[in-house]
Amino acid sequence: MAIKTQTVVDPFAGAPQRFAAGVLGMWVFLIVIAMLFLGAIMGYLVVRLHPDPAEPFIPKGATGLPGVLVFSTIALMASSYFMRLATQKVRLAQWQHAHAAMSATLVLAMVFLALQIIAWVTLWRNNIHFGDSLYAWTFYVLTGLHALHVLAGFIPLIRAWSKTARRAYSPEHPEGIVYCEMYWHLLGAIWLMLYFTLWLGMRT
Amino acid sequence: MTTINLSQPLDTTVRPDNYLTHTSGFMSWAFTLDHKRIGVMYMVSVLLSFFVGGVFALLVRTELLTPGQTIPGVTADVYNHFFTLHGAIMVFLVIIPSIPAALGNFIMPIMLGAKDVAFPRLNLFSYYLWVFGALFTVCSLLLGGFDTGWTFYTPYSTTTPAGGVIAALTGVFILGFSSIFTGLNFVVTVHKLRPPGMTWFRMPLFLWAIYATAIIQVLATPVLGITLLLLIVERAFNIGIFDPSMGGDPVLFQHFFWFYSHPAVYIMILPAMGIISELISVHAHRHIFGYKFIALSSIAIAIFSFLVWGHHMFISGQSPLLNTLFSLISFSVAIPSAVKVFNWMSTLYKGNIVLNTPMLYALSFLVLFTIGGLTGIHLATLNTDVHLHDTYFVVEHFHYVMMGSALIGMIGGLHHWWPKMTGRMYNETLGRVACVIVFIGFNVTFFTQFFLGSQGMPRRYYDYLPEYQIYHVISTIGSYIMALGFLLTAYYLMASLFGGRRAPANPWGGGSLEWQCSSPPPFDNFAKQPRVGDCYNFSAIRWDEKEQGYVVDPALQASVNPNLAAKNSH
Numbered sequence: 001m002a003i004k005t006q007t008v009v010d011p012f013a014g015a016p017q018r019f020a021a022g023v024l025g026m027w028v029f030l031i032v033i034a035m036l037f038l039g040a041i042m043g044y045l046v047v048r049l050h051p052d053p054a055e056p057f058i059p060k061g062a063t064g065l066p067g068v069l070v071f072s073t074i075a076l077m078a079s080s081y082f083m084r085l086a087t088q089k090v091r092l093a094q095w096q097h098a099h100a101a102m103s104a105t106l107v108l109a110m111v112f113l114a115l116q117i118i119a120w121v122t123l124w125r126n127n128i129h130f131g132d133s134l135y136a137w138t139f140y141v142l143t144g145l146h147a148l149h150v151l152a153g154f155i156p157l158i159r160a161w162s163k164t165a166r167r168a169y170s171p172e173h174p175e176g177i178v179y180c181e182m183y184w185h186l187l188g189a190i191w192l193m194l195y196f197t198l199w200l201g202m203r204t
Numbered sequence: 205m206t207t208i209n210l211s212q213p214l215d216t217t218v219r220p221d222n223y224l225t226h227t228s229g230f231m232s233w234a235f236t237l238d239h240k241r242i243g244v245m246y247m248v249s250v251l252l253s254f255f256v257g258g259v260f261a262l263l264v265r266t267e268l269l270t271p272g273q274t275i276p277g278v279t280a281d282v283y284n285h286f287f288t289l290h291g292a293i294m295v296f297l298v299i300i301p302s303i304p305a306a307l308g309n310f311i312m313p314i315m316l317g318a319k320d321v322a323f324p325r326l327n328l329f330s331y332y333l334w335v336f337g338a339l340f341t342v343c344s345l346l347l348g349g350f351d352t353g354w355t356f357y358t359p360y361s362t363t364t365p366a367g368g369v370i371a372a373l374t375g376v377f378i379l380g381f382s383s384i385f386t387g388l389n390f391v392v393t394v395h396k397l398r399p400p401g402m403t404w405f406r407m408p409l410f411l412w413a414i415y416a417t418a419i420i421q422v423l424a425t426p427v428l429g430i431t432l433l434l435l436i437v438e439r440a441f442n443i444g445i446f447d448p449s450m451g452g453d454p455v456l457f458q459h460f461f462w463f464y465s466h467p468a469v470y471i472m473i474l475p476a477m478g479i480i481s482e483l484i485s486v487h488a489h490r491h492i493f494g495y496k497f498i499a500l501s502s503i504a505i506a507i508f509s510f511l512v513w514g515h516h517m518f519i520s521g522q523s524p525l526l527n528t529l530f531s532l533i534s535f536s537v538a539i540p541s542a543v544k545v546f547n548w549m550s551t552l553y554k555g556n557i558v559l560n561t562p563m564l565y566a567l568s569f570l571v572l573f574t575i576g577g578l579t580g581i582h583l584a585t586l587n588t589d590v591h592l593h594d595t596y597f598v599v600e601h602f603h604y605v606m607m608g609s610a611l612i613g614m615i616g617g618l619h620h621w622w623p624k625m626t627g628r629m630y631n632e633t634l635g636r637v638a639c640v641i642v643f644i645g646f647n648v649t650f651f652t653q654f655f656l657g658s659q660g661m662p663r664r665y666y667d668y669l670p671e672y673q674i675y676h677v678i679s680t681i682g683s684y685i686m687a688l689g690f691l692l693t694a695y696y697l698m699a700s701l702f703g704g705r706r707a708p709a710n711p712w713g714g715g716s717l718e719w720q721c722s723s724p725p726p727f728d729n730f731a732k733q734p735r736v737g738d739c740y741n742f743s744a745i746r747w748d749e750k751e752q753g754y755v756v757d758p759a760l761q762a763s764v765n766p767n768l769a770a771k772n773s774h
């Protein structure tokens with residue numbers, strides 16, 4: 001099984017240095033993701049603020065953002081809260097609590113995605129179709145891009161969830177769950193910003 | 205402050221093997237986590253891409269020998285594909301990764317006295333992203349190619365056949381993430397892996413440059429990513445925010461694109477500037493002049509680079525106020541650039557200049573970058589740019605800075621570190637000859653384009669008025685001369701691998717840490733963490749006949765700093 005490669009060289013002097021580097025690396029990564037969404041939001045604002053004079057940006061028949069988004073927002077915020085709790089409990093070595101909090105995080109993340117899907121279906125049923133207007137296009141693309149990031153987040157979430165079950169972290173070495181938490185909060189923050197932007201976009 | 209501390213390059217005798225011989229077999233390379241091997245793999249890939257991009261360049265130049273069709277079968281349409289591929293390959297596959305990912309990967313951790321970059325796995329992942337990105341870009345050829353120019357301007361890119369365009373956009377998107385992860389890795393490496401004693405202001409200037417570049421990579425490239433992503437969706441579904449038919453804005457694409465691509469030109473030039481700082485001080489054997497100014501001007505350039513993108517869009521219908529502001533801020537970029545040039549000149553002044561190949565490349569850089577930078581000022585001036593925009597003047601400008609500076613800097617660095625990477629010396633005479641040929645060929649090719657551009661020959665044109673022909677012919681001849689120079693370079697570099705003299709640890713008399721480990725370095729760079737001093741203080745380094753390289757003279761060191769010499773002798 002083992003592929004004979006170079007002897008792996010550890011660039012770090014010790015675990016604390018590695019952890020510090022990991023956290024810094026995560027911060028840079030968060031900045032990358034944030035820039036991605038900032039770009040998308042800027043693009044949205046530009047086309048929203050300079051609409052085609054012949055055609056209103058919001059097509060006839062559109063009835064505002066789907067109300068279910070309020071609940072998905074609450075779910076994602078709550079999920080973020082439990083994620084925070086889970087890391088705290090790991091740091092205190094309270095494994096059962098940590099695992100329970102991770103389970104709550106995961107379930108709420110699924111709820112969030114389910115509610116997003118409901119929001120898309122609602123809009124679609126209201127005849128707001130992807131290719132029909134820029135309003136629809138931007139809504140689906142922006143929320144879809146965010147949902148994809150949430151979906152990708154399931155990989156670290158499930159990993160952290162199973163590791164809390166196996167007590168694979170230690171209070172001194174909570175690395176993985178800390179990185180996971182950083183990413184998760186960022187997705188929460190980005191969602192708030194996105195929701196706010198879309199809400200602003202609905203005002204005329 | 206000016207402590208120097210260069211231990212004798214003892215590692216040579218201690219280690220039985222080096223990073224090339226430590227393990228062998230295909231797998232040991234394909235799955236390597238060693239930054240040096242990854243650097244070498246990048247270098248080989250980048251040079252191969254350079255060859256392919258170069259072939260397209262020669263095709264473009266040959267086609268332009270006469271007005272109308274020159275090469276049988278090359279229609280205007282095919283010509284558009286040629287220059288688009290040439291541009292896209294050279295920018296995204298060659299220049300952007302060449303210095304940070306290839307040379308930087310190899311040299312940076314060693315210069316830092318570290319054993320590897322912070323995240324070796326991510327580093328390997330970046331390399332494979334590069335490979336996938338390159339494959340996608342090349343596959344676009346099979347799907348009908350793309351002829352939008354490397355800039356992918358809408359509505360060209362949203363109206364030309366989808367297959368090739370989508371493949372190419374996906375390729376560049378992936379390449380962008382390769383670049384982002386390299387940048388991320390380097391930021392963390394510079395922050396977290398500097399050895400004790402290496403304060404920020406003791407870092408070799410190459411590291412400052414790579415660091416500033418990495419910052420731009422992580423901040424600007426995601427914007428390119430989202431732009432390309434939106435464009436891919438738009439091209440696939442025929443609707444999107446760049447499409448004016450539904451209230452989208454094609455100029456928005458230009459804003460997005462240049463918000464990335466202007467900083468990206470500094471992703472290309474900053475690392476080259478870092479190399480030049482090393483080359484000039486090492487090969488003139490003189491302490492770099494104005495260290496802090498050079499270091500901080502890299503940061504200044506990185507910051508300014510985010511504020512000037514609009515100078516590519518003076519005639520896009522942007523408001524006059526914006527035009528004025530962008531023009532004004534663009535001028536200010538010239539200040540940190542000039543600060544560097546003046547400091548390099550001062551370093552050379554009264555230096556003990558050795559006119560070997562790396563130094564010749566450094567001097568070429570000084571000349572060509574000065575010309576390229578100054579023509580940038582013409583273009584940043586509103587009223588002249590209205591005439592010069594989209595003419596050969598722009599082509600000439602960016603070739604002076606991208607090829608004449610960024611690429612020449614890379615080749616200079618390649619020669620400088622070649623003995624370290626391969627353990628072999630190349631043929632110095634051929635090296636100098638090739639450099640002179642490239643320099644002459646370059647100027648014949650591109651200086652001519654000044655005249656073309658200022659007389660109004662538009663860029664990206666297949667056909668032209670007969671009065672331009674003489675310039676096109678000269679320019680094409682220049683490109684053949686250049687090709688000759690590069691082929692010669694390829695020849696003697698390859699030849700050195702087989703018959704070259706074994707390289708000493710320190711062939712040039714450099715003071716930074718990479719000259720302290722053997723050539724080629726052992727797999728973990730340093731057995732024990734080296735101690736760090738002023739890497740531009742060459743006073744204790746002298747030529748040694750027996751070693752056929754430079755060594756640290758304990759006697760000289762004692763006179764410079766008795767304290768440290770005593771410590772070293774233990």
Ligand code: HEM
Nearest residue numbers: 469472473515516538577580581583584593594602605606
């Ligand atoms: C002194 C600093 C510089 C200034 C003031 C400057 C200014 C400009 C301006 C105003 C243009 C737009 C011309 C037009 O399209 O009408 C331009 C084009 C360009 N510049 Fe520079 N530039 C500078 C340095 C550089 C450097 C260092 C690089 C690359 C390493 C670079 C690469 C390019 C490229 C690639 C284009 C053309 C892009 C295209 O349209 O395809 N420039 N420059």
Ligand SMILES: [Cu+2]
Nearest residue numbers: 466513515516
């Ligand atoms: Cu620019």
